[in-house]
Amino acid sequence: MAVAGAEPRAPWASKAEESRGRLYPEPGGDARSAFRRDADRIIHSSAFRRLAYKTQVFAHHEGDHYRTRLTHTLEVVQVARSIARALGLDEDLSEALALAHDLGHPPFAHAGERVLDACMATYGGFDHNAQSLRVVTRLENRYPDFDGLNLSWEVHEGIVKHNGPQQGALPHAVAVHAERQDLWLWSWPSAEAQVAAIADDIAYDVHDLDDGLRAGLFGTEELTVLPLVGGIIAGIEERWPAMDRARFIHELGRRMITALINDVVAETRRRIAIARPADADAIRRLGAPMVGFSEATAQAERAVKAFLFPHMYRHPRVMSEMEAAGDVVRDLFRRYMADTSALPEEWRASVEGRAEAARARRIADFLAGQTDRYALAEYARLFDRAPELR
Incomplete structure (x- = not known):
């Protein structure tokens, strides 16, 4: 992958030796940096392993060649490390944040999240980014x-601010955690966190086009107007007019990944040259993101999202499957709330005697x-039938 040459460590990069630390102090002596240990802890977590069987867009039974939450996460890691390396940032921190960004996602992709948020509406709602923080803490x-993985402050910060500063009403998990740890919710996150966030956009834009094409939801001829x-399609057709599909x-x-990565690197270098941040905290205080696309590429990226929404995410085939999947989440939540004996023993013990809101939160954790x-x-165990997700 062609990326403009890597830079030496930037003065505005996060430095593991200067980390704000962990909630629970731990002895030193590990040959790894603090951020490397964070990434490794996430990789070895149960929540990370479960991503292998969580939907990205297509449910896992659709076929082995479509993305899952795990394969999406690994692609985000690859893009994030490429950008971080080119910009002279801490690659391990960007990797840790990429690894953690979807740990809180419920089953059945955004359909599952929408339904679970609706079920939790009177109990503080549900947000998968906030749930990722709850998972690791x-x-x-x-x-x-x-409890939790006891990750570095910088990882907690980046998880919470995956979409930027936290303003207005805070998601439940973030509000609870804010009582224990000040994550500068008002500021932008580190450059490494911004890299992980834009890597998420790059990865899912490209792989959703890939999965949609392979699934036959749309054809390459429909993409030529984007x-x-x-332009990339025209270049491929000119060089290899008879290439197989x-x-x-x-x-x-x-080619899309290469173009998007190179654009982010060039645009971020341009912004850095103007802002001249002295250190990592200067990035946080800028009041605007430092890592981003150029305006032309930002418009192109928005056009990809605008195309995917009706042609993939709202495609009748996907919608039918996700509506049925949403019913599974809704029915399970209602059953667990009405009858806690339906929960596995270890989870049943954690909800018994709790107030309704606390019980609902633990059931949301389980789901x-x-x-x-x-x-x-x-669903099959509790309702003696299986939904048809096709």
């Missing part, structure tokens, strides 16, 4: 001295942690 129970995409789709995605196939198995 409370729900992963692997260590004898604390800025950036149309599978190779064509791969080459389109490869959000389920994979697609586990949710379907639970």
